[in-house]
Amino acid sequence: MTLSRLYFIISFILFAASISGHKLYTPTLSLQRKNFLQDPERAVSASVSNDFETFFFNQTLDHFNYRPESYTTFRQRYLINSKYWGSANSSAPIFVYLGAEAPIDGDLIGIGFLTDNAAQFEALLVYIEHRYYGESIPLGMSFEEALKDANVRGYFSSAQTLADYAAIILHVKQNLKARDSPVIVVGGSYGGMLASWFRLKYPHVTLGALASSAPILYFDDITPQDAYYWVVTKDFKEASETCYQAIVDSWSEIDRVAQEPKGTANLSKMFKTCKPLKSGDELKDYLMSLYAGAAQYDDPARNPVTVICNGIDGANATENGVLGKIFAGVVAYHVNSPCYVNPPTNVSETDLGWGWQSCSEMVMPIGITNNSMFPSYPFVLSSFIDECNSSYGVVPRPHWVTTYYGGHDIELILLRFGSNIIFSNGLRDPYSSGGVLKNISDSIIAVYTEKGSHCLDIHAQKQTDPDWLVMQRKTEIEIIKGWLTTYYADLLAFKQ
Secondary structure (H helix, E strand, O other), X not given: OOHHHHHHHXXXXXXXXXXXXXXXXXXXXXXXXXXXXXXXXXXXXXXXXXXXXXXXXXXXXXXXXXXXXXXXXXXXEEEEEOOOOOOOOOOOOEEEEEOOOOOOHHHHHHOXXXXXXXXXXOOEEEEEOOOOOOOOOHHHXXXXXXHHOHHHHOOOOHHHHHXXXXXXXXXXXXXXXXXXXXXXXXXXXXXXXXXXXXHHXXXXXXXXXXXXXXXXXXXXOOOOOOHHHHHHHHHHHHHOHHHHHHHHHHHHHHHXXXXXXXXXXXXXXXXXXXXXXXXXXHXXXXXXXXXXXXXXXXOOOOOHHHHHHHHHHOOOOOOOHHHHHHHHHHHHHHOOOOOEOOOOOOOOHHHHHHHHHHHHOOOOOOOEOOOOOOOOEOOXXXXXXXXXHHHHOOOOOOOHHHHHOOEOEHHHHHHHHOOOEEEEXXXXXXXXXXXXXXXXXXXXXXXXXXOOOOOHHHOOOOOOOOHHHHHHXXXXXXXXXXXXXXXXXXXXXXXX
16 A cells, blocks of 8 residues: 555545545644744744653553564653653652654644643653654554554554553653652643543543543534534634625535536636646635634634634625635635645645544544535545445444443533543634533533633643633643642551
8 A cells, every 4th residue: 555545545534524425624633733833932942842851662562462463562752851850759740741643743842731830840741652653653664554554553543542651651650760759641632532531541540631622522423513613613703794604605606616617727716726626626625624724723823713704804805706705815824825725735644644543433423514604514424434444444433432431421420430630622623512611520620711722721831822821721730739739638648
């Protein structure tokens, strides 16, 4: 299987579910924003990565079986920052960042919540890379080789990943003789789901979890399939009613122009595409992904939803009508791009890896009904199953996440069973629709902001951060302090 073949597969599975011959954009769960490292306010934090030392752990390939091949090991990367640690003698805490569907490198700079708060907690920082990503690929294979091997990719699962994290955390504590140092795990998006599940599956390893923008309820029809795109619509409608209406009107206009003689050529010219459009649907797919991404990462520093709407509302309506307005919104978002819509793209490990993960267990049924500013494209499970089976030779398990981790009746179940989890969200993030948005108990707490976006609270702090974001982080810190205070009191009583 070549890389181009893998990309072909993912173009169907990761970015699209095949629905009546049309491909529905499926939003990414990535934490990182476009042009993140170009943000001048983040440049100073780049030096933070120099404080980390890299290690490799001989990780077990298969934690759950006892066949000879299960005992095979591979090198899994983790990094430690001991600059602020108060030492094992004082039982100072250990903050562990759980890597997700990408190499860990970008998170050292981007996920600043741990570094920003390490000094006040005297915390040791540990960042662990997710198996199969970055430098943590089993059997010395390349990413492509591991993913195309049906036997090897069978060990590419969330359950194996959580067991990896437990093994590394216990290894670090043993090496540092830090038996009594409490562990707090932090993750965002898919990593946030992992953090919450880790606390539930390994309560003896971690004292608590901060799960940022973790859509743990977007499985098995717990959340309506159209919830994601409903929030995208709400974000745009709140920004501008006229912008919202222009977007609503644009879809039928794209269809009309595309059906004309030389229609796709005219659309290509109108939108200055990087290469000729093959259909009107290609343009619609692009615009849907643009609007979804703008809403998901609608950070206060840039407010891409407002930027797009200002472009749409400020356009000359007499030039190309509503499509001229839509193009003005595209230009406003991308600023000085030489071309738009279908630029050359690099296939990332995230693109490829998440394609497999979503085809095996992470089946998130995101679709569009008539409840949004978008054309209706409902998620059809049978079509999704057919695509995955055709591409990987496996049938997705849409009920496995709720079977293994739970999700149904979560308030009733976790009221007595769980503890010490923060579910943080920003309500402008469409994935918040699948998150936990109200307190379940005194220690399983929902912390959200009306204007927040995807995983914004765990990104590095900036001088321009609004007061509501500063307060969200402060609330999270106070909750963690409470967990630690209780733990140290219990530890003291236990040793007496």
